[in-house]
Amino acid sequence: MRFIPFGKEKTPVSTIILGLMRIGPGKTTTQALSVPEVEELLDTALESGINMLDNADIYANGACEERLGEVFADRPDLREKFFLQTKCGIHKEPGITYFDFSKEHILESVDGSLRRMQTDHLDALLLHRPDALMEPEEIAEAFDILHQSGKVQNFGLSNCNPMMIERLKRVLPVPVAADQIQLSAAFTPALDAGFNFNTQTDAGILRDGSILEYCDMNQIVVQAWSSLQYGFFGGVFLGSDKYPELNRVIDRLAEEKGVTNTAIALAWILRIPIPMQAIIGTTKPSRIRDAAAAADITLSRKEWYEIYLAAGNILP
């Protein structure tokens, strides 16, 4: 496993994060994992070198945090061994979902997350999806209260562009440690515009605001979510007949290197030379082991570009 420094204490965190969005019942997983199943998942993560968890208040309407809390109550050693990150800022009510970065919502959400996860602090809190009505000073006040009280050690954002981060950074009392964005070998808007700068092709349209370059220049860790998916929760591209060429290249490299296709797909993300983490969302211990192997692989330039091209991209 490889580790990178995270946040103000430069805590070493694994380049693979275990995401817990699918452990609860809901759209993405019909049946919740039991407490022993989640314990097995977490034990396997630790054995594989993974020391960071990602959760959110809205996953399965709080059930993913609650299940993790039951696990921590049963096995307090697991809480101590993981760097625990969760997210808030999406407000879900019957009939409407909207974004809320108000001070009240952030403070209430954190209290709810701490209660559900049966812990007294979060190692990191991310704001989940940008709220157009956000007022930076209010967010700063909320972060200050949470930080001073010891409830939250580090702060970050998710799905935010560089200007949003810059606007917040001007007033926040703590550094922005991370931005979580969608990125996989089959979902690359964050790379495409850079390759197609100053062209007249659609791929040249800047959709991400140069987030990768911005984060690297500002020591902000990029966390790639849905690292094995295409589209917006479109499905897993590994083994999918929608991506025959991509799978052909990935399978060949997997065989050459003696690892699984999962490891190659994640190694592709981690090869981007900036502070980078890939979040995996599997509910299967065996896939955690497969994923962890990615951290020990460094794809060559040629191999990396082969995968980019095999996903259907064109270079100028």
Ligand SMILES: NC(=O)c1ccc[n+]([C@@H]2O[C@H](COP(=O)([O-])OP(=O)(O)OC[C@H]3O[C@@H](n4cnc5c(N)ncnc54)[C@H](OP(=O)(O)O)[C@@H]3O)[C@@H](O)[C@H]2O)c1
């Ligand atoms: N910030 C945001 O807006 C945002 C949005 C979405 C997600 N996230 C975070 O990112 C994490 C990961 O997202 P994700 O769950 O979409 O990631 P993912 O790892 O791309 O997808 C996980 C899903 O793919 C399946 N899978 C994995 N490997 C497979 C393979 N080789 N063949 C077939 N199926 C395979 C898993 O099934 P099995 O369980 O059967 O292995 C699981 O259903 C989440 O848990 C969450 O923490 C953040």
